Amino acid sequence: MDAISSLLLQEGWRKGPWTALEDRLLTEYVQQHGEGSWNSVAKLTGLRRSGKSCRLRWVNYLRPDLKRGKITPDEETVILQLHAMLGNRWSAIARCLPGRTDNEIKNYWRTHFKKARPSRRARAQLLHQYQLQQQEQRRQYLQSLHLLHQQQQQQQQQLNHHLQSQQLLMMSQQQEQQSPPEPDHHQAAAMAMMNSLQGTGCYDGSPASTAEEEHYCTLPDDDDALLWDSLWRLVDGDGCGGDGSSASGGEY
DNA sequence: AATGACTTCAACCGCCAAAGA
DNA sequence: ATCTTTGGCGGTTGAAGTCAT
Structure with missing residues (x-):
């Protein structure tokens, strides 16, 4: 345990963004001990992070098999289909998308498909x-x-x-004068x-x-929820297999 | 160029269930 | 059977980046 780590241990749990040093310590820990026993990470590495925080950091960010970058259209399709079937069971959905985390999928869903009243900018675009x-x-x-x-x-x-x-022929001139304009x-x-x-x-x-x-x-x-909902459907082509509320308890 | 609105995403919180003492 | 610990999950928050005016 280095000086920084022992310094960290002198105080309570740390919160907020992880530093490169913390990431390194956690990664080394997992490489040596494997995943699990998250509460012992602090004891063995000197990290001032709770077991929960360590697990979350590893699962959502440090895991080597994580896929970086934007969700692809194919993945989006899978997310939509699975959400229609499973509702907000993000971890279950994530298990079907290797390299993606439940947190990532949850965030993606909320920013792209959540059918609340759209923001002003989104409304303008719509x-x-x-x-x-x-x-x-x-x-x-x-x-x-x-x-x-x-x-x-x-x-x-x-x-x-x-x-x-x-x-x-003699009537033709008269005919032209008398015929009323054709109704439009x-x-x-x-x-x-x-x-x-x-x-x-x-x-x-x-x-x-x-x-x-x-x-x-x-x-x-x-506000006109119905109208905006129909707008969403119109623009999205309503490919969501329902609005998801049926599966997720209606929050969206 | 400044500024406020908006989006994204990492991280935290609270709850729950399983496991073990 | 009960309590405590631990891990997992979904919901929420807040900082940073981006965009529109």
Whole structure:
């Protein structure tokens, strides 16, 4: 036991971040004695750490078989599937992901999938994503509507031409003057579409918007758990196999 | 560039169950 | 049978880093 270690022993338990020296002492201990008997670590190494703290440090950080780096998409899929089956049994989930710790998975889940009301930044991102989806939907719909309109115009022109050919030439001039403008079925259809979009909670009910006006699609700023939940589902594709609350006791 | 909000993750806390005295 | 110790687990916290305004 070196001078630093004996100095550590003179006082109570240490807390907070581990130092390189502490890590080294713990690693050497485990190499010599194996895992377990964590309460004897302090006695044998001079570490001023509780057995619990030593175990946690080893399991979550020092273990040589730990995988470093970000959770991969494959691992994420496994986490989602297992969480849907097991709920918040992080250690059980971790056992299926070699090199990952329960703590790591727990943290990952909480930061990526916890379905609480999202933060302001997350809300802004979600809203933007949602607006883009809505814009694209409307653009496609209006495009198809435009094509339909063109087709109907052509048909109308053909019909008019046919009628005109059947009438006397002298009547044609009069016919042109008397025929009322064709009711705008397409505008009505567009309004119906906008009304249907109102049902999504995004469209604000203002008069038919142009492409330039799409940005004004707004959501109320106050809490609306249901709406945000549906937003999460929309953006996530709701691939969570339920919201996890059924398996985890409903906290999320 | 400054600052406040937000995210990430290491570490701690409290509870519980198993093992042993 | 009861108490104590130990290890394991899930939940929570706080510091540091990152991002947005």
